[in-house]
Amino acid sequence: MPPSAYTSFSYEWLKVIVQLKRQLIQLQREETERQKQIKREKDRFLRFSETIIDPRMKKEVVQGVERNTTYEALMKHRQQVQKRLEQATYTAEQTMQGHDQDLQQIIQYVIRALDLIRADLLEIPKRTKVPIANVEKTIFQFRIPEWQREEAIEKIYNYFLALEDQLKKSQFLDESGQESPTIVRKYLEKKLQMTALLRIVLDNQVMQVKCRKVQSIDQVSSTYYSWEQSNKWSGGEQWSKNMALYLGLLRYIAEKSGKRASLKRDRVLLLDNPFGKASSEHVLQPVFYIAEKLGFQIIALTAHGENKFVTDYFPVRYSCRSRSAMDHTHEVMELKTLYFEDHQWPHVEQQMKEEIKENKSN
Numbered sequence: 001m002p003p004s005a006y007t008s009f010s011y012e013w014l015k016v017i018v019q020l021k022r023q024l025i026q027l028q029r030e031e032t033e034r035q036k037q038i039k040r041e042k043d044r045f046l047r048f049s050e051t052i053i054d055p056r057m058k059k060e061v062v063q064g065v066e067r068n069t070t071y072e073a074l075m076k077h078r079q080q081v082q083k084r085l086e087q088a089t090y091t092a093e094q095t096m097q098g099h100d101q102d103l104q105q106i107i108q109y110v111i112r113a114l115d116l117i118r119a120d121l122l123e124i125p126k127r128t129k130v131p132i133a134n135v136e137k138t139i140f141q142f143r144i145p146e147w148q149r150e151e152a153i154e155k156i157y158n159y160f161l162a163l164e165d166q167l168k169k170s171q172f173l174d175e176s177g178q179e180s181p182t183i184v185r186k187y188l189e190k191k192l193q194m195t196a197l198l199r200i201v202l203d204n205q206v207m208q209v210k211c212r213k214v215q216s217i218d219q220v221s222s223t224y225y226s227w228e229q230s231n232k233w234s235g236g237e238q239w240s241k242n243m244a245l246y247l248g249l250l251r252y253i254a255e256k257s258g259k260r261a262s263l264k265r266d267r268v269l270l271l272d273n274p275f276g277k278a279s280s281e282h283v284l285q286p287v288f289y290i291a292e293k294l295g296f297q298i299i300a301l302t303a304h305g306e307n308k309f310v311t312d313y314f315p316v317r318y319s320c321r322s323r324s325a326m327d328h329t330h331e332v333m334e335l336k337t338l339y340f341e342d343h344q345w346p347h348v349e350q351q352m353k354e355e356i357k358e359n360k361s362n
Contacts, residue, residue, distance in 0.1 A: 038074070042066075057084060107156050111149065114201055117194060118144050120252060127294065128248040130286035133218045139286070140245060141224045143208040152201040159200050163191055211241050216282045236278040243274070243287045251294040271300045288313050 042065055049065075052058040064077040122142050129136040167184060174180040190196070198207075210224035213233065230241055247269070254267060269291070278284060291298055300314070310317065322331045 038071075054088070057088070060084075103157070103160060107153055107160070110156055110197060111152055111201075113194065114147075114152070114197060117198070118146075120256070124245075124248045124252055127251065128244050128290050130214065130220075130244070130289055132214070132220045137212075137220055139212045139214065139220065139241070140248070141210040141212075143210070145202055145205045145207070147201045155200050155203070156197065159197075163188070209245070211245075213237065214240065214282050214286055217285055236280055236283040239275070239278040240283040240287055244290050247287070247290050247294055247296060250296075266295050268297045268299060271298065273302050274300055275302060284313060 045065055046062060049058055049061050052061065061081055064081065065074070068074045068077050121144060125138050125140040125142055128140055129138050131137075167179075167187075172179055172183050172187070174183075209227050211227070211230050212224055213221040213230070214237075215221060231238060233241075250267070250269070275284075288298070298313075302310070321334050323334055324330075325332050
């Protein structure tokens, strides 16, 4: 107290005491309010701390708030927490940047793969040409819309973000509430197929396949017909164009799966009664020509007899019949007749006949 206050106290001590009492009561009220405010802020901060994912940081933050009671201690703890949060934020940002860079790299791979698929698909018509009057002519036409690279990157990026949001839903959790790797993998395998990614960059535009009609062994239409129009052709013509495209696609898939061989014929196509109404020369010739060019050996199971096309296109022919076994409970497939082309299989027919005769005698 200043000297003047002591002088006033000597003469007006009661007045001074009353004044000091009022000041102390006011200070007590202010302190009580500050304590209430501190408690409210503590409670609010503790509620906020429930959102902290890192268990170690969460524990340190909560204990610091509960342990420190003075303003100075709380402010020091606040500075420490703020520093930790800044470090965690920086680390998270660096991690996110790394993840985003990885995502951008993956998108670049996807776009390059889609570009390659488009280019490869456009090569299929070149591989399925057929000879018309001794000149190879294209019978298929693929129309695949082009995409702008930057727009395609943006579409794939947004598609991936949408998949990420989708994976946060409860349908990907197991019974214990944890993310199920099996469900997630199955979902992503479906959504990341190239067909799905193609639809994204094409913005659901349609890829068109058109074909020309082989009218005879010396003539092909100048017009390309839509696939819907070609499905109204005769049964044999439909079989021919379907088989030709099927062979081209099979070869493409085989090459993309890395299955290459040095043999002229390195793939086998087994067909069960495939011909139906297909027996005309101009219908069959393109299919077998493409099969030969693409390295396919065709094996057909058919009920046809000695039709000319069977003789022309199948140098090896077996005629099989089933008969009842001696126990009458089983059937045995019996090889009745075997034909070979002499210029392709010299001396083989006689050898096989001798083996058959020997087996019967035994």
